Amino acid sequence: MNEPVGSSPIQEEFCCRYTASPIGKLLLVGKFDALHHVGLPGDKGALVPESDWHFVEEGVSAILDKAAYQLDEYFAGCRHLFDLTLAPVGTAFQIAVWNQLSGIPFGETRSYAEIAAAIGKSAAVRAVGAANRCNPLPIVVPCHRVVGSNRHLTGFVGGLPAKLSLLTLEGVDIDDLGRVSHIENDQAASDKDRNVSK
Numbered sequence: 001m002n003e004p005v006g007s008s009p010i011q012e013e014f015c016c017r018y019t020a021s022p023i024g025k026l027l028l029v030g031k032f033d034a035l036h037h038v039g040l041p042g043d044k045g046a047l048v049p050e051s052d053w054h055f056v057e058e059g060v061s062a063i064l065d066k067a068a069y070q071l072d073e074y075f076a077g078c079r080h081l082f083d084l085t086l087a088p089v090g091t092a093f094q095i096a097v098w099n100q101l102s103g104i105p106f107g108e109t110r111s112y113a114e115i116a117a118a119i120g121k122s123a124a125v126r127a128v129g130a131a132n133r134c135n136p137l138p139i140v141v142p143c144h145r146v147v148g149s150n151r152h153l154t155g156f157v158g159g160l161p162a163k164l165s166l167l168t169l170e171g172v173d174i175d176d177l178g179r180v181s182h183i184e185n186d187q188a189a190s191d192k193d194r195n196v197s198k
């Protein structure tokens with residue numbers, strides 16, 4: 001039976017498709033004209049579509065095609081900022097953290113303490129880390145640009161090798177010990193983290 005003109009599963013359901021990347025296959029999920037989720041290969045179960053997601057091929061969903069194209073540009077080194085409508089679902093605190101992540105420029109890093117301070121919750125460093133882990137739109141919302149106050153690369157939902165790969169792609173200088181050469185306000189961030197741990 002034909003569907004009415006102007007109606008399709010894409011308009012009513014979450015749709016998803018895979019796209020290739022240098023760090024492995026990614027799962028893109030969207031609904032209407034907004035991107036809701038990016039699944040990374042290092043994240044357990046993140047590449048398995050939910051039962052109510054409608055799997056589509058390239059050329060069917062405009063938002064998924066646009067996201068795949070912009071991710072290709074990013075991995076090719078010619079896109080520093082994504083231009084996509086995003087619709088992450090989370091708590092008010094998580095949304096505040098994700099908004100801060102979106103403001104970290106390409107090729108720069110921030111500490112968890114800096115993110116906490118930026119949202120007015122200086123004592124919530126661990127909660128910021130938890131919000132990072134729950135980020136449904138990694139790479140596009142760049143949680144990979146957040147590092148420890150000691151400048152070491154720390155947890156990333158896609159795994160530390162992927163985090164290293166993304167930061168290296170962006171030109172971040174990382175030494176042999178796995179530390180970035182610079183984060184904004186190194187000393188202030190370190191002091192905040194020490195205060196929280198007391």
